[in-house]
Amino acid sequence: MAAPAVEGAAVTALRALLHRVRQAAERSGRRADDVRLVAVSKTKPISLIRQVYDAGHRCFGENYVQEFVDKAPQLPEDIEWHFVGHLQSNKVKSLLAAVPNLAMVEGVDNEKIANHLDCAVSSIGRKPLKVLVQVNTSGEASKSGVEPSACVDLVKHVKLGCPNLEFSGLMTIGMPDYTSTPENFKVLLNCRAEACKAIGMAVDQCELSMGMSGDFELAIEMGSSNVRVGSTIFGPREYPKKQ
Template identity: 35%
Template structure:
């Protein structure tokens, strides 16, 4: 399926009033599809699988800003540390440590978003607020050694439901936690500013509730075939 350029342009227009950015989720999609969207001016692409991201980065233009948005295992960090711009789903202190270690090996600073679990589904990854504050307390104490990571904000996925009020309530919860974290840990830092919330089905609500980055795939690229 070709890129849905009408949907792409509509999403870009919708982002303008909110000063938000689009992460085009290109997982399982061929290089040709990414090149087509790149030709339209899109530069931020999100991938979920490490090997697929490594393969695509090697053959696509080097001014692409690659975001890793899937669940990341610590033993896979080393493969993307040389080039990844932002890692959206940091859900443990162990993972944050490993990203820092691998980024420093390449004299880089990788943007990291801490993943909150706000959805009703237990299958989704992410930290509850207690785990989040424990991670941040530990990070704060060890901050001088964290030259390889920049905690740039929060990421969360809402419940997969048709109940828009529930989705809105969950995104509002992210805002409340974000404001608390910003005040307590990052009051003097301007880089803690991202809220990566909202996907194809709920990005309108996410934008209304303060999302700065929306992650959209199927709306732009069509449904995915995982059997390829």
């Protein structure tokens, strides 16, 4: 009897979260529709994802390729899936093959992974794949992401050298505790301005994916158009215990 209570809590949490997203968007002078909420469902069972889907949500994110390729085929095809983790080049083909409704890869942080994605998309003949370039705004060696000073070069490579990818914007994770300060977000805003100037893209057409459970409201207020929230909706992560 405990499981339905947990699943009901996720739907309640989703509605409360969407209300907070809407309020933050209004404070930034935008509509709620201008901000996409990616419900990050890593380590969560399909039954729980389905409850949130049945409540009307359609955009979900996963961090781990193996978990992703196991889950996605068992869920409705109209889900807009985002890959939000660190993607290894040797996992690219299996991810694209198993998830034909993959809408976006958030986290292209070097030319090698961009090239692998470009080739894989071409080989399976699917429509161009939207990608975000990940920028390391906190300067931590443990975090993925291109250095801000190298952001423009990577954006140019994706835009001009990867015809099967659609450069859609920039993404960052933030500080050690996965919350960000305005300074982190300002770095990404500056990167966007420089990248858009370099490739002739309108700033308002370049997405910013910044903000997670602990900082999504601040991120939205500073212009984020995509926030990635997991534990606030689904509860704490449930990692397997080490033997």
